[in-house]
Amino acid sequence: MATAAEIAAEEFTCVVERHRPQIFRFLLASTRDMDLAETLTQECFLKAHRNWGSFRGESSAMTWLMRIAINLQKDHWRNRRMQFWRQTQNNAVDLDEASEWLSSGEASAEKQLLAQEQVRQVWTSVKGLSERQRTVFLLRYVEEQELSEIALATGLSEGTVKAHLSRALGRVRAELGGKR
Amino acid sequence: MSWARRRTDEPEKANAVAELNDPPENLAVEEALKNFRMSVHAWSDAAYTRPRTQMQVVRHRSWRLATGWALAAVLAVGGVSGGMLEHEQKLERARMVAAARLAEQQKAIRDQQAKEEEDLMAKVDSDVSRQVPSAMEPLAQLMDDASK
Numbered sequence: 001m002a003t004a005a006e007i008a009a010e011e012f013t014c015v016v017e018r019h020r021p022q023i024f025r026f027l028l029a030s031t032r033d034m035d036l037a038e039t040l041t042q043e044c045f046l047k048a049h050r051n052w053g054s055f056r057g058e059s060s061a062m063t064w065l066m067r068i069a070i071n072l073q074k075d076h077w078r079n080r081r082m083q084f085w086r087q088t089q090n091n092a093v094d095l096d097e098a099s100e101w102l103s104s105g106e107a108s109a110e111k112q113l114l115a116q117e118q119v120r121q122v123w124t125s126v127k128g129l130s131e132r133q134r135t136v137f138l139l140r141y142v143e144e145q146e147l148s149e150i151a152l153a154t155g156l157s158e159g160t161v162k163a164h165l166s167r168a169l170g171r172v173r174a175e176l177g178g179k180r
Numbered sequence: 181m182s183w184a185r186r187r188t189d190e191p192e193k194a195n196a197v198a199e200l201n202d203p204p205e206n207l208a209v210e211e212a213l214k215n216f217r218m219s220v221h222a223w224s225d226a227a228y229t230r231p232r233t234q235m236q237v238v239r240h241r242s243w244r245l246a247t248g249w250a251l252a253a254v255l256a257v258g259g260v261s262g263g264m265l266e267h268e269q270k271l272e273r274a275r276m277v278a279a280a281r282l283a284e285q286q287k288a289i290r291d292q293q294a295k296e297e298e299d300l301m302a303k304v305d306s307d308v309s310r311q312v313p314s315a316m317e318p319l320a321q322l323m324d325d326a327s328k
Contacts, residue, residue, distance in 0.1 A: 025224035034227045102219055118212035119219045141213050142220050169209075176212055 012052050015061050016045055022062065022143065023069050029126075029138050030073055040076060044069045059152045066143075066153040070135055077131075118176065125175040129168050136161055137168035 023044055028037040047068050048055075055064055102115055126134055132154070139150045147165075151158045 021224070021228050024228055025220065028224050028227060029220045034230075037227070102215070102222060115215040115219075118208075118215050122212050122216040142217050144217070172212070173206065173209055176206075176208055 008052060012049060015048075015065070019062050019065050020045065023065055026066065026138060026143055027069055027073065029142050030134065036076075040069065040072050043072050047072070060149070063149050063152045066139070066145075066149075067155070070154060073135075074131070121175045122172055125168070125172040128171060132156075133164045133168045136164040140165055 020041065024037055024041045027040045027044075028034060031037055031040070044065060048065055055061070059067075102112055102119070126137060129137060135154060136150055136156075139145045139153065140147075145153070147158050147161050150156075150161045154161065156164075
């Protein structure tokens with residue numbers, strides 16, 4: 001018969017397998033740095049493992065993990081002890097490289113070029129956003145989270161989340177509109 | 181520092197809500213956001229499943245470590261053997277010097293003994309030549325008288 005600790009460990013393993021790709025994707029989109037995203041993802045699950053016993057299920061595991069990831073990311077950039085890593089922000093791929101990724105091979109070359117250009121413009125807008133706006137924008141339009149989930153993950157009110165989204169969307173519109 | 185504590189964006193909420201209530205009227209924006217999402221997903225999937233270079237790095241590190249240890253071992257063995265060889269040579273030289281000194285000392289002693297023996301023999305010869313044995317005394321007196 002499995003002990004409570006064994007059950008908890010098994011549950012946590014399931015959580016890791018299920019949510020790790022999504023946490024990694026969010027961190028990758030936030031940092032545009034694969035190595036940094038991997039490091040922060042590992043830290044996120046390490047922290048989650050340490051605190052798994054205190055997780056009471058008040059929000060979904062995904063929201064809880066995302067909150068940890070967001071805090072780690074903030075700490076990462078703000079921590080003075082990690083000054084070195086700030087300088088390595090240059091490891092982030094440039095916008096053109098990030099825009100090269102397109103999922104569908106079905107579209108024509110012309111459509112692919114158009115899509116690539118659109119993606120590049122959105123990346124340009126995202127780069128110009130504040131940290132909060134970028135986080136909220138990515139959670140909404142890349143992770144497709146509900147506003148209530150974003151509010152829980154970021155610790156903001158839903159109204160504030162909407163405000164950030166509005167600003168971010170305004171920038172995207174301006175970028176897309178201005179370039180056409 | 182929690183984001184929830186900072187409320188600088190509150191006055192803009194009404195405007196934001198109004199903007200969000202309008203679905204992205206612009207199809208281009210909607211399409212761009214969709215392409216963006218798909219692009220990030222594709223990139224993330226590729227990055228997530230990419231072969232990790234960590235093993236290679238570890239292997240490189242282990243090779244470097246092994247090479248370092250091997251070099252250190254060679255240097256240590258070389259140093260120790262060199263030291264031992266030099267020590268042996270020093271001992272050999274010291275042994276030779278000591279043997280040479282001993283030989284010199286022995287030669288000097290032998291020379292001294294030979295000289296002492298020679299001196300003794302010379303003294304004995306001299307003493308013997310001056311004294312006349314008692315058995316020859318009458319003959320000696322006779323010779324003295326005849327010469328007178």
